[in-house]
Amino acid sequence: MSQAIDSIHGDQGQLSHEPHVAHHFESAEQQYDSAKLGMWVFLVTEILFFSGLFCVYAVYRSLHPEVFLYAHQWLDKGLGALNTVVLIISSFTMAWAVRNAQLGQKKALMINLTLTLVCAGTFMGIKAKEYSQKFEHGTTWGASFHPHDNAFGETHDGGELKKEDMPPNTQLFFSIYFALTGLHGLHVLIGMGLILWLLVRAAKGTFGPEYFTPVDIVGLYWHLVDLIWIFLFPLLYLIH
Amino acid sequence: MTSIPMPEEGTLTTKPVVDETNYLKSAYGIKSWLLTQDHKRIAIMYMIGIGIAFLLGGLFALAVRLELWTPTKTIVEAATYNKLFTLHGAIMTFLVLVPSIPAILGNFVLPMMLGAKDVAFPKLNLLSFYLWLLGAIGFVVVLFAGDLDTGWTFYAPYSIRTQTAVALAATGAFILGFSSILTGLNFMVTIHKMRAKTMGWFRMPLLLWGLYATSVIQIVATPVIGITVGMLFLEKLFHIGFFDPKLGGDPVLFEHFFWFYSHPVVYVMILPAMGVISEIITAMSRKHIFGYTFIAFSSIAIALFGFLVWGHHMFVSGQSSLMSTIFSLLTFSVSIPSAIKVFNWLATMYKGSISLAPPMLFAMGFLFLFGIGGLTGLFLGTLNTDVHLHDTYFIVAHFHYTMMGSALIGLIGGLFFYWPKIFGRMYSHLLGTISFILIFVGFNLTFIPQFLMGSMGMPRRYYNYPPEFQAYHQWSTVGSFVLAAGLFTALWCFIHSLFRGEKAPDNPWGAVTLDWKTSSPPHHHNFDIVPPVTDPYDMDDVYWDEESKGYISRSQQAALQELAAGVSGTQEKNS
Numbered sequence A: 001m002s003q004a005i006d007s008i009h010g011d012q013g014q015l016s017h018e019p020h021v022a023h024h025f026e027s028a029e030q031q032y033d034s035a036k037l038g039m040w041v042f043l044v045t046e047i048l049f050f051s052g053l054f055c056v057y058a059v060y061r062s063l064h065p066e067v068f069l070y071a072h073q074w075l076d077k078g079l080g081a082l083n084t085v086v087l088i089i090s091s092f093t094m095a096w097a098v099r100n101a102q103l104g105q106k107k108a109l110m111i112n113l114t115l116t117l118v119c120a121g122t123f124m125g126i127k128a129k130e131y132s133q134k135f136e137h138g139t140t141w142g143a144s145f146h147p148h149d150n151a152f153g154e155t156h157d158g159g160e161l162k163k164e165d166m167p168p169n170t171q172l173f174f175s176i177y178f179a180l181t182g183l184h185g186l187h188v189l190i191g192m193g194l195i196l197w198l199l200v201r202a203a204k205g206t207f208g209p210e211y212f213t214p215v216d217i218v219g220l221y222w223h224l225v226d227l228i229w230i231f232l233f234p235l236l237y238l239i240h
Numbered sequence B: 001m002t003s004i005p006m007p008e009e010g011t012l013t014t015k016p017v018v019d020e021t022n023y024l025k026s027a028y029g030i031k032s033w034l035l036t037q038d039h040k041r042i043a044i045m046y047m048i049g050i051g052i053a054f055l056l057g058g059l060f061a062l063a064v065r066l067e068l069w070t071p072t073k074t075i076v077e078a079a080t081y082n083k084l085f086t087l088h089g090a091i092m093t094f095l096v097l098v099p100s101i102p103a104i105l106g107n108f109v110l111p112m113m114l115g116a117k118d119v120a121f122p123k124l125n126l127l128s129f130y131l132w133l134l135g136a137i138g139f140v141v142v143l144f145a146g147d148l149d150t151g152w153t154f155y156a157p158y159s160i161r162t163q164t165a166v167a168l169a170a171t172g173a174f175i176l177g178f179s180s181i182l183t184g185l186n187f188m189v190t191i192h193k194m195r196a197k198t199m200g201w202f203r204m205p206l207l208l209w210g211l212y213a214t215s216v217i218q219i220v221a222t223p224v225i226g227i228t229v230g231m232l233f234l235e236k237l238f239h240i241g242f243f244d245p246k247l248g249g250d251p252v253l254f255e256h257f258f259w260f261y262s263h264p265v266v267y268v269m270i271l272p273a274m275g276v277i278s279e280i281i282t283a284m285s286r287k288h289i290f291g292y293t294f295i296a297f298s299s300i301a302i303a304l305f306g307f308l309v310w311g312h313h314m315f316v317s318g319q320s321s322l323m324s325t326i327f328s329l330l331t332f333s334v335s336i337p338s339a340i341k342v343f344n345w346l347a348t349m350y351k352g353s354i355s356l357a358p359p360m361l362f363a364m365g366f367l368f369l370f371g372i373g374g375l376t377g378l379f380l381g382t383l384n385t386d387v388h389l390h391d392t393y394f395i396v397a398h399f400h401y402t403m404m405g406s407a408l409i410g411l412i413g414g415l416f417f418y419w420p421k422i423f424g425r426m427y428s429h430l431l432g433t434i435s436f437i438l439i440f441v442g443f444n445l446t447f448i449p450q451f452l453m454g455s456m457g458m459p460r461r462y463y464n465y466p467p468e469f470q471a472y473h474q475w476s477t478v479g480s481f482v483l484a485a486g487l488f489t490a491l492w493c494f495i496h497s498l499f500r501g502e503k504a505p506d507n508p509w510g511a512v513t514l515d516w517k518t519s520s521p522p523h524h525h526n527f528d529i530v531p532p533v534t535d536p537y538d539m540d541d542v543y544w545d546e547e548s549k550g551y552i553s554r555s556q557q558a559a560l561q562e563l564a565a566g567v568s569g570t571q572e573k574n575s
């Protein structure tokens, strides 16, 4: 009976001609193409998932431009820019890691994956610092938005925020800020988990010129996460 | 169930025989089902799961109908009534109709129609079943712990204010959305990458065009409902305020998001059904399908146009009249591809030699009911009539003609069509015919009165009503019980077939697509040798064989003979 069960558990079924090729594929190429197309389609769904929030952003920014102009000054452009740089570097190391996997350079692969992971961690660290600032100031989402006195005064780039200038519905900005960056942060965390998984498999020597699909598709995912941030940064931090 | 053998604990003396040529016998034990990656077994698990959900949703519907027997309280309190129709709607849409045909019939036949051994991602396929199950459990928990009274539409701001389990239901809907996306993704990649070598796009059976168009919608629309229920969840738990006017939000924005998904999703329900109908009508009329390319492209057109009409649900929401006019115009345009299909089916039947076996009865029922459902859609797409009809029983009747009368009848017809292939058993045509008659009569009896009272102004979702509507409500309730009797007859017909049915031939209907060119039930890996790809509707390819009481494919026979003679031509040995 266990034999019978093994044979339905496809992956290493005795039917496949090459290792890593599941029984229902005819060739490694067909399998690779399928995985890659599958990942692209998945990325499309990710973009649409975020697009709901981008839509909310567009609607409320066009309805209440003054809220965005005022409230964005609470965000720290410096930290935002730093995070952008960190993520771009991580995309670079990730792309390099894919190359390493294709060439079978195990050590370089592990180094690059580790660097990517470090960058992602740095990003989350900086994000956490920004979040904690918001909580200290009481500038959080929706119903919980009650800016304390310490929230007003000098801004990060030398301007001045006055309490009496605050437009109505300012809480909407922070609802959007937390929803967008929170969802993005969640994706970074998932990405970190995936990269960790790649690292473990890389250490076992799974990847090489014959088989690098997981590195490739996690790479695609990571670039998307990076790209979304590249949109978030100007939309939230750089408003004129 | 005799044809799904499972060893009984302890009593087993001889091991059941493992038979690779029959997927039902290729492995035994509960684990070989629960952990299977075989698309055919996953299809059967979906069949059971969706069947149970359908039963539950149906019982809620009967309770709603009973309550409406009298103008005032009949059997339940008003609050319970709200919960009953909400759960009915939510279960029927999210748990039954959205997954139904793709997950059951699509899963079973898609790889076989392509000449493939499985879908591209078997593990994801299994995951998507378990996500469905998780979502279903979520809804059952909602049922017992907290209830839901928002209607299946979750409209804000009521959904924000109500004390019922909106957050949990939103989580359930989110998980179900994930399941739907994974199925769509899997099918799309499978169709792109796993077609038999000589199968071009225009040699694909039309069901696959329908499933492909469906997966486009699932992939593009579902993430949007995902984020929408996600926002609703944040609204409930953290009062984020996107849809809450008290916090500067806009409830109409929720309606836009909701219908951006929920209009296209009606095509997720109908397109696969249309695919099934295309297969049934050509096989049962013994004629090549009329207008293959038109039917194929109209599926794609419906999928694309379907994204541009959501505003027709919001004509009275205060959206600008310019927008309403444009949405109205686009709504009319989307009915063109649907009509193209209907005309092509009729032309296929014209001068065909039509068999009135149960699948064809359901297909013809579909034509009739979809005709009514689609044409009444035009009344609703017209701005001035919709102002009168919006939120009345007319809407309820319209979408039941399309969702139940068309999508679900398509599923049942498809089950009658593919049943011999799935379980290798024939069923009683008499029982099938009786079930069809009961379903068809019961259905019309239920919903024609609803059209009438709706056009007279009876609002939907009301607990009490003026006495002059009582006769209509009572006819409708009687109809719903006839309908239920018909559905139970169909169930009985299927169960009876499992135990008593004659052994089915490989190809009882004379269909030409590849899924009929394997044994019934199919080989564990679908085919011993992948049959040659032909025009999927070339009826000359098959002939009736009195001995096996089924049809035999000439091209397949020729290929096998060639192979036997050692001249392996274009064939490829499969396992």
Ligand code: HEM
Pocket: B153, B266, B267, B269, B270, B312, B313, B314, B331, B332, B334, B335, B338, B373, B374, B375, B376, B377, B378, B380, B381, B382, B386, B389, B390, B391, B395, B398, B399, B402, B403
């Ligand atoms: C193809 C299958 C179809 C399905 C499954 C379907 C389903 C539905 C559903 C579920 C609703 C209302 C839901 C609610 O308010 O809770 C609805 C409303 C509507 N349908 Fe359809 N429909 C279909 C075809 C059509 C067609 C072909 C048209 C027009 C050409 C159409 C036009 C409309 C309009 C205008 C409304 C909104 C009416 C209102 O709320 O005032 N539908 N449909």
Ligand SMILES: [Cu+2]
Pocket: B262, B263, B266, B309, B310, B312, B313
């Ligand atoms: Cu619609």
